[in-house]
Amino acid sequence: MSKQNRVTQMFYIILIPVILVVVFLNSGLPQIWLTAASCGGERFSAVRYDYYYYSCYNEFIDENSEQLSELGYDENVEDKDQNYDADTTWEEYFRQEAEARISYAVYYNTLAEAAGYSFSEEELSPVETKLLELQADYTAKGISAKNYYKAYYGPGMTASRYQKELTYEVKAAAYADYLKEHTDVGSEEIASYVSEHGMADYKSVNLRLITMSAVPDRFQGEVGEAQLDALTERLSRLSALLEAKPDSAEGLARTYSDGANAQAGGLLTDQTKSSVPEQISDWCFDSTRGVGDTEALVDRENGVAYWVCFLGWGESGAAMEATQAIQAEKAAARESADLSSYPVLRKAIGMTVTG
Amino acid sequence: MDQNKKDVSRRPEGRAKEPAKKQGFIMVLCAAVIICAVLLIGIKNIVDSFYGSFVLHDANTSTALESVEPFNESDQKTELLSPLETQWDLYRDARLEERVTATADDGVNLSGLLYDDGFPVTVIALHGFDGSAEGDFLYGPFLGEELHANLLLPDSRDHGESGGTCVSYGYFESDDLLQWVNWVIDRYGNDQKIVIYGDTMGAATALMAASRLPENVKLIITESPYDSLEHVAKYELKTWYSLPSVFLTLLQWRGSDEYSLGDVVVTDAVGSAAIPALFLAGTEDTYLPETMTRAVYDDYGGEKELVEVDAQHGLLYATDSEKVESAIEGWWSRFVQD
Structure with missing residues (x-):
């Protein structure tokens, strides 16, 4: 075989497999x-x-x-x-x-x-x-x-x-x-849980809650007074809209709320005092609270605005919450093991x- | 000795060379094919990159734009822009931002952001290439709070949350603008006054639609529009990619199925426009030279003014907000305010 033939053959022998591998x-x-x-x-x-x-x-x-x-x-x-x-x-x-x-x-x-x-x-x-x-x-x-x-x-x-x-x-x-x-979950387990967590006089409430957060300054990365003022103005505009059209609350909640309940139209049911934001919990659990009452406030310390409408007292109270909590604990323990x-x-x- | 008997042990010299010539030729041919393939792939990659970035507006846009100086970040730019950006942030954060939608003539879903303050005037602000409704509209606080206008910021097609598969630099976008104008009239009623603001591609869009806009549109404010897409493409290829304009032929050959470079000629569209227009141009603009804006201004058919600011592309308002605001206020009081 001539030298050129060998070179040509080597060229194809190397090139074709490389192409195939690639x-x-x-x-x-x-x-x-x-x-x-x-x-x-x-x-x-x-x-x-x-x-x-x-x-x-x-x-x-x-x-x-x-x-x-x-x-x-x-x-x-x-x-x-x-x-x-x-x-x-x-x-x-x-x-x-x-x-x-x-x-x-x-x-x-x-x-x-x-x-x-x-x-x-x-x-x-x-x-x-x-x-x-x-x-x-x-x-x-x-x-x-x-x-x-x-x-x-x-x-x-x-x-x-x-x-x-x-x-x-x-x-x-x-x-x-x-x-x-x-x-x-046994009834004794529920009773024990309620007792340990001080849930004896438990009430729950149904609310519509819209939560909005202040946007940090893009350069400082912090929420300052200007950003809090902007949040206050935004809440004011939202409140004005809700006052003009109370039936629009569900849609507005979906559009503007930052909360996890936004997609549910801001609806929160059977909420206990510990599950409601602290800033509005006293207002929500005030015994004089009536259906349709609304409140809007800005928590300037944490840069969060709340608009809440009281929809009524919940029904299940302590037992349901205790049952869910115990079920979650048992599931987590089983899974972990x-x-x-x-x-x-x-x-x-x-x-x-x-x- | 039989003289007719051939000596087969000795091959004639001529025959021994033929197989070597043939194989050598094949090797050279293969090498030439490979070199041509590499060159074509290289050229194709360049054309694909340009086309993909600026027409298809794909994910590599930011990489492509990094090579274009006006889009580079600099400390000087940050210093100029940051106060206005902060003002825009506060304007936006104090309002309920509403995501709105419309449908283009060709079925493309259009999306935008509305800041509704219940005013009798709405500004439709058209962003430039690679912008979006979520981006900064630095004129917003001035137009919204001082001149009392609602703001509608559409996402141009193939930008933001609008649909569409290619950017047409005003060709289809001008039709989309008509849909947005109709949307504003439907929302607010026929008494609503409309002002169009456009930045570069947005400016070209506004100008290409100018002769077709209804009476509700009282004023057009354009910043750094270009005169034709072909002119822009030649300029960009030469200035930022160091490629001769012959590559423009490859782009035209490649072409979009939906439009060609030659379809976007802003100067042809503005002759019959009658809406008053304020043109803003940066004398130090190296991205889209002032000469392009001037060419459109010269051909514009309606009442017009050209305001020059000694500024680079995109920095007119930041460089001399007093001059720009004064010009806008003058035209606003003449044609928009009651």
């Missing part, structure tokens, strides 16, 4: 075939692991987007190259969070399967909600679904794989709720492919 690595197949981790006998491929890792990562970014630098996170640096704390990189932090979710999901899915539990449409509805939310996001960004899932949830992720894993996780959360709500039996075991090669 194509293979970019196809997403390694992410599906290789095992990244296992938990409770369940195999998690790199794609499945990526779902949990990137879900934790994306939720962290969404929730903390305005204070990433304060939290010590730099989006322009690889996660493995920056530290969450002295012993842990950010990559390790997200892995730990992801693995906690994996353990939780495997644990409750295992229990549900063993119990032959059937999930209702309502329990699985968060899957559809989340998929629609992502669809709205990639539509707004002008990206195809295929590219979106790959970009945000790792190579190899597709809409169907995402949906499958999301359903797995939603089922776990639904079964956890079911177990908590069906945890038996059992989850240790569902550790996530990492596999080296699959872990390299992930992230």
Whole structure:
């Protein structure tokens, strides 16, 4: 064979396999075939692991987007190259969070399967909600679904794989709720809880509450007098609107309230004195309070404004609160004990492919 | 010896060279193909980057804009802008911000923010490229509190929470503006007076719509509009990307399915406009030179004034708020106030 023939052959022998390897690595197949981790006998491929890792990562970014630098996170640096704390990189932090979710999901899915539990449409509805939310996001960004899932949830992720894993996780959360709500609580336990927590004369109230927070100065990062004055003016405008159109309170609460009850139209039912903001608790539990009474005030010390409407006295009082609290304690204790039996075991090669 | 018998042990010299020539040619051809592919990929990446950033307005926009000086942060800019930004924050924080929606003629969902103080005048403020309703509208406190106007800040299509898949620099946006004007009239009634403010792309949008706006629109205030998209693209390619205008041909060839560079000519649209217009231009503007604003001003058909401020792009109000406010107040009292 002449020297030139050999050179030509070497050129093709090296080039073609390199091309094939590059194509293979970019196809997403390694992410599906290789095992990244296992938990409770369940195999998690790199794609499945990526779902949990990137879900934790994306939720962290969404929730903390305005204070990433304060939290010590730099989006322009690889996660493995920056530290969450002295012993842990950010990559390790997200892995730990992801693995906690994996353990939780495997644990409750295992229990549900063993119990032959059937999930209702309502329990699985968060899957559809989340998929629609992502669809709205990639539509707004002008990206195809295929590219979106790959970009945000790792190579190899597709809409169907995402949906499958999301359903797995939603089922776990639904079964956890079911177990908590069906945890038996005896009357003696309730009585003991009520006694220990001084709930004997417990009353509860139904309210519509709108909460608004002062916006910190963008340069100082603090709430000063100017920001508190702006908040006071905003509350005043809201109060004027509510006075002019009392029936609009539910809609206005959804639009303007910062509180966790905003989507419920500001509605809070069976609220005890300890669950209502301290700034308005005396007003709410005043025995002379009548249905339709309203109050608006600004807590300048904490930079929060409240508008509250009294809707009436609650019915369940101490027993329900005590029952819910005991159920939550028992569920937490069981989970804490059992989850240790569902550790996530990492596999080296699959872990390299992930992230 | 048989002279006809050929000596096959000795090959003629000519035949031995042919296989080597052929293989050498193939190697050169492969190398040429690879080099051409690399060049084409490189050129394609540049065109894709420019197109993706400025037409499709994709996630790489901030990276693209980092190379454009007027968008760079500087201590001087921060010092100029921060007092106005603080005022805007306080204006916005003292109000109930309402997210409102409209639908464009072509079905695109449009979204915006409304600050409703119940005034008989509403300012529709159109942001520039890569802006949004959530961004800073530094004129807001002046127009809202001192001149007593409600503020409507639309998200331009393919910006903020509005839909749309490409930016058309005023071509479709001018139609969208008509929808917003109608929205304001529906909301407040036919007696509502409207003022349009536009910044660069927003200014071009307002001017391209000027001849089609209803009587409710009493005044247009434009800051640094451009005269044509082709002119802007050539200028940007040369000034900020150091590329010759021949690359403009690639952009035009690539083109959007929905419009072409040649469709956006602001100077062609303003000749028949009759609404009074105040033009603000920065004499030190290197992003969109003042000559572009002047070209539009010269062709504008309605009553007009050009106010020049010795300032860079986007810093007119921050540099000389007294001059700008005085100009606006003058036109406001003539055409907006009762």
